[in-house]
Amino acid sequence: LQARSGSAVSGTLQVNPMGDGVHVSGRISGLAPNSDHGFHIHEKGDCSAADASSAGGHFNPAGQPHGKVGDTPHHLGDQMNLHADAAGTAVVDAHFAGVSLGTGQDSDVMNRALVVHADPDDYTSQPSGNAGKRIACGVIMK
Ligand code: CU
Numbered sequence: 001l002q003a004r005s006g007s008a009v010s011g012t013l014q015v016n017p018m019g020d021g022v023h024v025s026g027r028i029s030g031l032a033p034n035s036d037h038g039f040h041i042h043e044k045g046d047c048s049a050a051d052a053s054s055a056g057g058h059f060n061p062a063g064q065p066h067g068k069v070g071d072t073p074h075h076l077g078d079q080m081n082l083h084a085d086a087a088g089t090a091v092v093d094a095h096f097a098g099v100s101l102g103t104g105q106d107s108d109v110m111n112r113a114l115v116v117h118a119d120p121d122d123y124t125s126q127p128s129g130n131a132g133k134r135i136a137c138g139v140i141m142k
């Protein structure tokens, strides 16, 4: 992940096919202590903008509204918030159902971006859960 929007966030995530989707795991540090953060797959694998706006909106090949995984209609790129502990570290262990890796299908998340936000996702606001600035961004690649 690359720090964005002036943050000091760092971390490396592994992305692997698993079951009906893709599993993302790893560790992110430099977050505010005891904080929650929106976490999504975004459409474009471009983290170059200082605010990561270049990554575009949430990955949404099925044309659904933004929502809560396992509860309401949601983007395939939607995910539960990350929680940072008292040291500002979040352990990532997230399953994105319904997406694929390197298949070339509509569901393929290769060359898209993982984004961590400054604020928690409320799982309700459109189009992106009102999760605030993009504080870290990383392109999914081999
Ligand atoms: Cu996001």
Ligand code: ZN
Binding pocket: 040, 058, 065, 066, 067, 074, 075, 077, 078, 127, 128, 129
């Ligand atoms: Zn979304």
